[in-house]
Amino acid sequence: MEAAVVHRFGDVKNIRIEKNWPIPDFTDTQVLVKVKASAVNPVDTYIRSGNYANLPKLPYIPGREGAGIIEKVGSGVKNVAPGDRVWFSTPVTGSASTYSVVESTSVFPLPENISFVEGSTLGIAYLTAFRALFVKAKARPGESIFVHGASGGVGLAAVQLGKAYNLKVYGTAGTTEGMEVAKSQGADFMINHNEDNYVDKILEEKPEGFDIVLEMLANVNLNHDLCLVAKFGRICVIGNRGQIQIDPRRLMQKESSVVGVFLAHTSPQEMEEMGTEIVDLLRSKKLKPVIDLELPLNQLDEAHKQVIEKSSSKGKIVINLDIPNAN
Numbered sequence: 001m002e003a004a005v006v007h008r009f010g011d012v013k014n015i016r017i018e019k020n021w022p023i024p025d026f027t028d029t030q031v032l033v034k035v036k037a038s039a040v041n042p043v044d045t046y047i048r049s050g051n052y053a054n055l056p057k058l059p060y061i062p063g064r065e066g067a068g069i070i071e072k073v074g075s076g077v078k079n080v081a082p083g084d085r086v087w088f089s090t091p092v093t094g095s096a097s098t099y100s101v102v103e104s105t106s107v108f109p110l111p112e113n114i115s116f117v118e119g120s121t122l123g124i125a126y127l128t129a130f131r132a133l134f135v136k137a138k139a140r141p142g143e144s145i146f147v148h149g150a151s152g153g154v155g156l157a158a159v160q161l162g163k164a165y166n167l168k169v170y171g172t173a174g175t176t177e178g179m180e181v182a183k184s185q186g187a188d189f190m191i192n193h194n195e196d197n198y199v200d201k202i203l204e205e206k207p208e209g210f211d212i213v214l215e216m217l218a219n220v221n222l223n224h225d226l227c228l229v230a231k232f233g234r235i236c237v238i239g240n241r242g243q244i245q246i247d248p249r250r251l252m253q254k255e256s257s258v259v260g261v262f263l264a265h266t267s268p269q270e271m272e273e274m275g276t277e278i279v280d281l282l283r284s285k286k287l288k289p290v291i292d293l294e295l296p297l298n299q300l301d302e303a304h305k306q307v308i309e310k311s312s313s314k315g316k317i318v319i320n321l322d323i324p325n326a327n
Helices: 042-049 122-136 153-164 176-184 198-205 218-228 249-254 268-283 297-309
Strands: 003-006 015-018 030-040 065-073 085-089 099-103 107-109 144-148 168-173 189-192 210-215 229-237 257-260 291-295 316-320
Touching (some): 003 297, 030 122, 042 297, 085 122, 107 268, 153 176, 153 210, 189 198, 198 218, 218 249, 229 249
Parallel strands (some): 210 229, 291 316
Antiparallel strands (some): 003 015, 030 316
């Protein structure tokens, strides 16, 4: 099979396209998926560079979410069958390849109204946003949420989920275009986080603060979040790229809390519940992934660059395996 393979950690130039990589074996509880699309996330770049807590054994295939068609199933698998359209999360073998092995508990039906490219973005962004809002922050209808970075993959998923559950959604983006994309997905109020004194402007709009803050870049924004969170509010740290010094007294004064969100800690029962709920919302057309860019498999290196280096997000970057490789 064709696969993107990393033979050593480091720069994007270490991603190689292998034309005859062996098709992986699978166990009784696993499935073999013919991958149609593989979404790219910041965590993929951390792993590829070697800057991640749990690194895979080399060589490895990148990609932690995707969508495709079930090719084969293990003898103990009952929830899917060959020929089924599916989306999946945290595959055993990476999704940037023709075939990927996935535990059957991490595979979910892909409704006909959702394309493979759109479906490939569900396994990280939507599950992470759902876990943050409803498992960790325990959001309730009518509460307010502030999405610090609402135009990226997880941010837009949070905006859509917030509206689906009758939350009041506020957020930031780095460009006018990013703000408009978030508004088009249901955000009630958006502001550019590159503006001077943007935190003060937000508090003028909502002086009592927010019940829930979703933070995508904690090493830059966590101190701002301590100002923006309401009394008894919850801050969920979803993304971080460094260290930051904070004043804990701000937490004490509001009895607010900060909690980390790490999708890998999801239990099988939580995964089934979250995935099932997301499928229901897709079928009822309350969720619709936003795609920024599609690239062929042999441009995965460019996708890794863009997911980190782009000055502003406006949806997900996806490797579409149906696009012929660029010359």
